[in-house]
Every structure is written in C-alpha cells, then in structure tokens.
Amino acid sequence: MSFFSFELDPALAADPVFDLHKQGKMEISCTVPLSSRDDLSLAYTPGVARVCEAIAESPELAADYTWTGNTVAVVTDGSAVLGLGNIGPKAAMPVMEGKAVLFKQFGDVNAVPICLDTQDVEGIIAVVKALGPSFGGINLEDISAPRCFEIERRLDEALDIPVFHDDQHGTAIVVLAALRNAATLLNRRFADLRVVISGAGAAGVAITNTLITAGIQGANVIVCDSQGIIHAERPGLSGTKITLARSTNYSGRTGGIKEALIGADVLIGVSGGQIEESALTGMAPGGIIFALANPTPEVPPALAHKYAAIVATGRSDFPNQINNVLAFPGIFRGALDARATRITEGMKVAAAEAIAGVVADELRADAIVPSALDPRVAPAVAAAVARAAERDGVARLATAPPPPAPSAGPSVASTLISPPEAVTSSL
Ligand SMILES: NC(=O)c1ccc[n+]([C@@H]2O[C@H](COP(=O)([O-])OP(=O)(O)OC[C@H]3O[C@@H](n4cnc5c(N)ncnc54)[C@H](O)[C@@H]3O)[C@@H](O)[C@H]2O)c1
Numbered sequence: 001m002s003f004f005s006f007e008l009d010p011a012l013a014a015d016p017v018f019d020l021h022k023q024g025k026m027e028i029s030c031t032v033p034l035s036s037r038d039d040l041s042l043a044y045t046p047g048v049a050r051v052c053e054a055i056a057e058s059p060e061l062a063a064d065y066t067w068t069g070n071t072v073a074v075v076t077d078g079s080a081v082l083g084l085g086n087i088g089p090k091a092a093m094p095v096m097e098g099k100a101v102l103f104k105q106f107g108d109v110n111a112v113p114i115c116l117d118t119q120d121v122e123g124i125i126a127v128v129k130a131l132g133p134s135f136g137g138i139n140l141e142d143i144s145a146p147r148c149f150e151i152e153r154r155l156d157e158a159l160d161i162p163v164f165h166d167d168q169h170g171t172a173i174v175v176l177a178a179l180r181n182a183a184t185l186l187n188r189r190f191a192d193l194r195v196v197i198s199g200a201g202a203a204g205v206a207i208t209n210t211l212i213t214a215g216i217q218g219a220n221v222i223v224c225d226s227q228g229i230i231h232a233e234r235p236g237l238s239g240t241k242i243t244l245a246r247s248t249n250y251s252g253r254t255g256g257i258k259e260a261l262i263g264a265d266v267l268i269g270v271s272g273g274q275i276e277e278s279a280l281t282g283m284a285p286g287g288i289i290f291a292l293a294n295p296t297p298e299v300p301p302a303l304a305h306k307y308a309a310i311v312a313t314g315r316s317d318f319p320n321q322i323n324n325v326l327a328f329p330g331i332f333r334g335a336l337d338a339r340a341t342r343i344t345e346g347m348k349v350a351a352a353e354a355i356a357g358v359v360a361d362e363l364r365a366d367a368i369v370p371s372a373l374d375p376r377v378a379p380a381v382a383a384a385v386a387r388a389a390e391r392d393g394v395a396r397l398a399t400a401p402p403p404p405a406p407s408a409g410p411s412v413a414s415t416l417i418s419p420p421e422a423v424t425s426s427l
C-alpha cells in the first residue's frame, strides 16, 4: 500500500464499473482559443474586465456572457442516495457526477456536482442561496424527506432561477407519463385506477400529489411508509404525512403493505424496502407494478410479472426504465432556454405529457416510456417546458418559433419578453 493512495480490494478492482469510474466521469473543457497573447488578452485580462464591468452594471448580462446561463448545480447532502440511504456527501459524488454527465449528454446543459458536508436545513439553504449567482438553475438531488420539502420551498422563494428537487418532481413526472401510457395500453380509465404507493419520502409524496392532481381519486390512493398504511387515525403522524392522510385512503384502511394491496390495480414502490410475494397476491389481476427503488427494486421484475400485466423498474438493464433521466435534462434545457425564473406545475405537466407523447403511437407492455437513450425525449420535453414557462408567465425569453414572416429571418427566435433594464445596455 502506498502512503498516498488507497488500494482497492482486488475483487472490486476487477469490476469494470470501478475502472470506468477512475478519476471520475467528467472534466471541464475550454471553449475559446488560448494559444496567443491576443487570445489571452481577449479571454483573460485586460479584455475580461470589460465584460465584468458590463455585468456589474447590468447583472442580466451574466446569463449571456458567462457560462451561468447554461449551467446548473446538482446539489446533495448525501442523505437519501438512490435506495442506499444516508451514505454521506463523499459517497454521493458518483451519483452526482452521473447526473451531471446525463445533463450534458441529453440536455446539453453544463452541470456541476456539489456534495455538501451538512444535513442541516438552514445550512443547506444558506449555502445554496449563496451559490445562486454562479448558476442558471439548481437541481436538488438525493436529499431525504421531510427536509427536502422545506429546502426546496424556501430556495424557490429566495432565488430567481429554477429550483427543482429531482427525486420529487422528476420522479413524479416520469411516473405520471408511464401510468398514463400503461392505462391506455390496458384500456383502463386513468381516473379509476386504485393505486398503492410504498414509500412516503421525497418520491412517494410527490408522486401521490401529482397523481391526484392529474385525476386519480384520493379515495383510491393508499400510501405506506416503513410503519405501514398511512391513515388519519394513525398516532404519531406529522407534517407531510398528516397531509397525505387527509388526501388519500378515505376509507381509513389500516395494516401493512399486504392489506394496502388488496384489490389494487397499481403498486408504485419508492421505498428502497422489499415487498414479499405474499403481499402481491391480493392485487387485482392484470394490473401494474412499478418497483422503482435503485439499485434493488422492491419486487424483482420476474416476480412482479406473475402479478401484473405491466412491470417497470428504475434500472437501465430492464425494459420500462422509469427514471428521472427522462425528465431533468429536458426540463432544465427548456427552463434555461426560456430563462425561466422558476419551474411551475404547468411546466411539470407539460414535461410528463411530452414524455408520454414520444411513444404514444408505439406503446407496448415493455415500452410504456421511451428509452433513456431515445434522442427524441429531451428536445420534446424542452420545447414543451419552454412553451409552458411562457404560458405561465415565468419566462424571460420567448423561445417559440415566430409566426412565418414574408421576409427572411431566423427560423427560431429568442425574443426578450419583458426586457430587464440590464439588457438595454450595450456590449
Ligand atoms: N426510479 C426512479 O426514478 C426513482 C426516483 C426517485 C426515487 N427512487 C427510489 O425510491 C426510493 C426512495 O427515494 P426517496 O428519494 O423518496 O427517499 P426518502 O428517503 O425521501 O424516502 C424513503 C421513504 O421510504 C420509506 N420506507 C423505508 N423502508 C420502507 C419499507 N420497507 N416499506 C415502506 N416504506 C419504507 C421511508 O419511511 C421513507 O418515507 C429509493 O430507493 C430510490 O432509489 C427511484
């Protein structure tokens, strides 16, 4: 063993995944020439000072004359990493780097992974607020519930750039898209589906709210956490779970996941726990199981197929991958293109519709959502999100194609909507 580097266990060293992760998965590259004195004078001093002064005078220019307009922070505290739980900020970095490269690959968005050494709500809010000027958006990642709800809400209020907790909304958007397509394929009325959600954390709460907003009846939704079914009479409920108890399970069903699943058409697993086969036997026949925990689904897909007509997981190595990668690159692409101040409910719904729409004419039981590699997804989501931002009045730029004009002009215009004073200054 050397003094300076840690020797990896030989069994791990033989694993190709470690080889791929050596030195991480990303780097920063330069986009301007830097080979002559003239280059240096333009890119660095003295030229750069003129740009600094212009931005100091007109801060809106930063989005055009620095990389911030196309750059987001991917911020975690390492408290709910995949289904691995609270493994801390250093161990979270491989996932955050992974998110960052997915942002680049699918959305052409620069993303900087940031792993914070604090799990204190006020500490996280203060740091991310202070980082705001360096970014065009903030993607919160793998921060556990219930802290994630307050962190997102307060940052959304404090910053004039989009703040999006991916594990809540990215997941809920993709689940909504998948469930709509699954219902269509099974010839079931979406609004009549009886749904059980296992996991009442970031993903579970957002999925519940999104499905109810999209038309599933609260009476037909049951949410379970590690203590079993959430119902209004359950002692010790607090915060979000009180709200969940009010908005779901009107009949007040009690018990565990087995009791919850009696007669259910849909099981959505976002708990990281495991669900026994005996619990699945009471499900209505021909239903839907989305076992989304990563890396180990709550129900192994082979078993899920015994009890459901449509099965999905969060993994890349099974069909029907329900993963927020279908959402976040396009959502931020669209939000940055529109230079949106925030991400609205309308933008989220538009993203779900766009994802579902990509495969609407080619639905199969093993293809209810597009593949994560489908090049149509991110552009479709981005366009829908940018349009929704404009509709919802949060866009600072109009990105929609202008109506055809007799004279030649740019085919896709970026038109300033309500020009902040800053943009009137010349540069
Ligand atoms: N596929 C995807 O796109 C996707 C997206 C988000 C989350 N997830 C998965 O969902 C899981 C939860 O993620 P999160 O961000 O919501 O985490 P979280 O820590 O915020 O929430 C986890 C919740 O699960 C509950 N729980 C734990 N064990 C349980 C059990 N045995 N039965 C029922 N509930 C149980 C906890 O009480 C908590 O409410 C993880 O496994 C994650 O990998 C998948």
Ligand SMILES: O=C(O)C[C@H](O)C(=O)O
Pocket (backbone or CB within 6 Å): 081, 082, 083, 095, 142, 166, 167, 292, 293, 294, 314, 323, 324, 325
């Ligand atoms: O991180 C992902 O892409 C998956 C999801 O957010 C998860 O927590 O499992």
